[in-house]
Amino acid sequence: xxxxxxxHIVDPPAGCAAEIEAVLARIIAQMSNWEPDSAISRFNRAPxxxxxxxxxxxxxxxxxxxxxxxLSDGAFDPAIGHQVDRWGFGPAILPxxxxxxxxxxxxxxxxxxxxxxxxxxxxLDFSGIAKGFAVDAxxxxxxxxxxxxxLIEIGGELRGEGIKPDIQPxxxxxxxxxxxxxxxxxxxxxxxxxxxxxxxxxxxxEDGRRLSHSIDPATxxxxxxxxxxxxxxxxxAMHADAWATAITILxxxxxxxxxxxxxxxxxxxxxxxxxxxxxxxxxLAAMLE
Numbered sequence: 138x139x140x141x142x143x144x145h146i147v148d149p150p151a152g153c154a155a156e157i158e159a160v161l162a163r164i165i166a167q168m169s170n171w172e173p174d175s176a177i178s179r180f181n182r183a184p185x186x187x188x189x190x191x192x193x194x195x196x197x198x199x200x201x202x203x204x205x206x207x208l209s210d211g212a213f214d215p216a217i218g219h220q221v222d223r224w225g226f227g228p229a230i231l232p233x234x235x236x237x238x239x240x241x242x243x244x245x246x247x248x249x250x251x252x253x254x255x256x257x258x259x260x261l262d263f264s265g266i267a268k269g270f271a272v273d274a275x276x277x278x279x280x281x282x283x284x285x286x287x288l289i290e291i292g293g294e295l296r297g298e299g300i301k302p303d304i305q306p307x308x309x310x311x312x313x314x315x316x317x318x319x320x321x322x323x324x325x326x327x328x329x330x331x332x333x334x335x336x337x338x339x340x341x342x343e344d345g346r347r348l349s350h351s352i353d354p355a356t357x358x359x360x361x362x363x364x365x366x367x368x369x370x371x372x373x374a375m376h377a378d379a380w381a382t383a384i385t386i387l388x389x390x391x392x393x394x395x396x397x398x399x400x401x402x403x404x405x406x407x408x409x410x411x412x413x414x415x416x417x418x419x420x421l422a423a424m425l426e
Contacts, residue, residue, distance in 0.1 A: 138165065138268060140292030146279065147286035147302055153279075160278050161271060161291075167195040168267045170218060170260075171228045180253070181218060181260040188252045196251060198263055198270050198375070205266070205379040206243040209395065213383035214354035216242035218260025224359055226350045227262065238357050265351075268294045269332050269378025276374075288326065293333055296374050297326025311404075314365040317413040319406055322368060324424075330374035334381035335366035351385050362388030363408045370402040370421070389416050396420075 142161065146153060167176040176195050183189050191199065202215030220238075221227040245257035263270075268291050275289050276296050286299030288307040297307030306325035312333055313319050324331055334351065353360045367384045371377035380401060384392035389407050393416050396403040402421035407414040 138169070138271070138292060139171070140268070142271075142275075142289075142291045144275070144279075144290070145288040145301075145307075146284060147299070149284065149287075150282065153282075153284075156278055156282065157275050160274050164194060164267065164271050164274060167192050168198065168263045168270075170262055170264075177261050177263065180255075183255070185255055185258060188249070188254045190252045193251075194270070194274065196248075196253070198266055199246070199253060199261070200248065201270075201375055202263065202266055202379065203243055203246060203248070205376075205383060206241070208399070209383035209387070211241040211243065211354050212386040212392075212395075213265060213379050214241060214243045215263060215266065216246050216259040216261055217352050217354050217357075218262035219258075220352045220354070220357045221262050221264065221350075222260075223357070224350075224352060226264075226352075238354070241354060243354075265334070265382035266375055266379045268292045269330070269374035269376070272296045272330060272374035294330070294374050294378055295326060295332075296330040298328060300327065311368050312366075314406060314413070317365055317406060317408070319413045319415055322404060324370060329370055329372065330377045331368060331370050332374060332377035332381045333366055333368045334378075334385045336360075336364065336385075351382065353386050360386050360388075362386070362392075364388060364392075365406045365408045365413065367392070367406075368404045369396070370424070389414075393418060 169175045176192055180189050205213040222229040222231045242259040245259045247254050272289050272291050272294050279287055288297045293312055306327045308325055311322040351360045364385045367381045369377045369380045384396055389405050396418045400420050402424050403418045405416040
């Protein structure tokens with residue numbers, strides 16, 4: 138996934154790290170666009186219209202991604218792999234098109250039972266949801282091992298279960314954009330996940346412009362909303378990850394309105410000429426009281 142992971146576990150048995158690494162290896166084998174033999178890479182190479190059986194984890198993420206596309210009116214799109222490549226954030230190098238996509242890429246994906254197919258030359262890319270799913274999958278494996286108290290982190294997406302040895306919850310300071318001054322957001326994770334999408338983690342400088350890795354599916358170009366970061370809390374790290382991506386793409390007005398409509402605890406930090414401007418949904422404000 139091009140990132141790191143960490144785990145704080147109360148009374149871990151021997152072999153915990155190996156169990157976590159096995160879960161992550163399984164997910165990478167299914168959903169990494171950087172691995173040519175992964176399930177997602179083989180799906181993206183399959184002839185248009187050809188049905189392909191998908192492994193269970195990948196099918197779960199694809200179904201969630203398509204539902205998120207529907208809920209966000211396409212702001213989150215799990216099929217923008219070609220657009221990601223065209224802007225230098227994927228494993229391939231593709232020419233940039235002159236026009237925006239004529240139809241939303243996600244609408245070219247069809248699922249029937251445990252198989253799926255492409256109806257047009259689009260490519261799946263789970264970079265806005267797979268890390269969150271991996272956090273959930275690791276947490277599920279640890280719970281299956283009988284562990285009740287732990288904090289899992291993968292590339293800035295976190296989930297806490299239970300409590301620390303000092304009977305305190307897993308307190309986490311949410312990562313802030315390093316070049317902006319904003320209040321620290323501290324949350325307690327106990328049966329709760331948090332994900333942050335930001336333009337400061339993966340970006341490119343081109344002709345003096347900062348190009349975010351977050352691609353707007355409507356235009357096929359890096360988002361230009363000026364959003365520095367979006368943080369979302371959710372029962373599911375996978376959904377927190379996807380919501381953070383969608384809100385980033387939509388920007389402060391539409392994105393936070395969508396988050397409020399779905400009662401999401403969310404914070405958005407916007408870059409302005411005078412510094413950072415912070416937005417917070419009523420749900421998050423109530424949690425912090």
